[in-house]
Amino acid sequence: MIDQFFATKLATSQTFDAKGNRLVVTRLKTQPLTISQIKTLAKDGYWAVQVKFPKTAKNFWRREIRLDQESTLKLGGQINCNDILKPGDLLKATGLSKGRGFSGAMKRHGFHGGPATHGQSDRPRSPGSIGMRTTPGRVWKGKKMAGHYGMAAKAIRNLKVINFAEATNILTISGTVPGARNSLIKLTKNA
Numbered sequence: 001m002i003d004q005f006f007a008t009k010l011a012t013s014q015t016f017d018a019k020g021n022r023l024v025v026t027r028l029k030t031q032p033l034t035i036s037q038i039k040t041l042a043k044d045g046y047w048a049v050q051v052k053f054p055k056t057a058k059n060f061w062r063r064e065i066r067l068d069q070e071s072t073l074k075l076g077g078q079i080n081c082n083d084i085l086k087p088g089d090l091l092k093a094t095g096l097s098k099g100r101g102f103s104g105a106m107k108r109h110g111f112h113g114g115p116a117t118h119g120q121s122d123r124p125r126s127p128g129s130i131g132m133r134t135t136p137g138r139v140w141k142g143k144k145m146a147g148h149y150g151m152a153a154k155a156i157r158n159l160k161v162i163n164f165a166e167a168t169n170i171l172t173i174s175g176t177v178p179g180a181r182n183s184l185i186k187l188t189k190n191a
Helices: 105-109
Strands: 004-016 022-030 033-039 048-054 060-066 090-096 153-165 170-174 184-189
Touching (some): 004 170
Antiparallel strands (some): 004 184, 153 170
């Protein structure tokens, strides 16, 4: 049984429920997934289907969906969003967070900076000391320092499917999902 679907992020917006409460929602553009390859336990060592869907007019995204049993789907067949996700379903959204380039330790790791006194008034955003003395005589791996920030896989759980508009193929889910507009989002049902 397939429990994953792929979509592209359109925008974060708001809507109101039946009681008049404001809900933050994310709108995702879904397109039918075309099965381009079927993987079997005998040949590949696991069950999966490889799907493709349009990224632009000429390019395609290709992704693999793992299965827990042999697929009954046929090569060239299509999977639609409303075949997998229904209003009220809980899901997990996974995507790449927005890239922020090279960032300092305060922005990247939430450091609070040093005091503006005791001879440190000229470097309030510095990370402070990064190592010790002769032993170990180096900077430990994994030390939180300035560097590339963002473009990391992030997952948001317990999002709820609000509705699916079949005419426009727009899926509306509660909450926010990681990534910039037009980025790829993997939706996993009941995760």
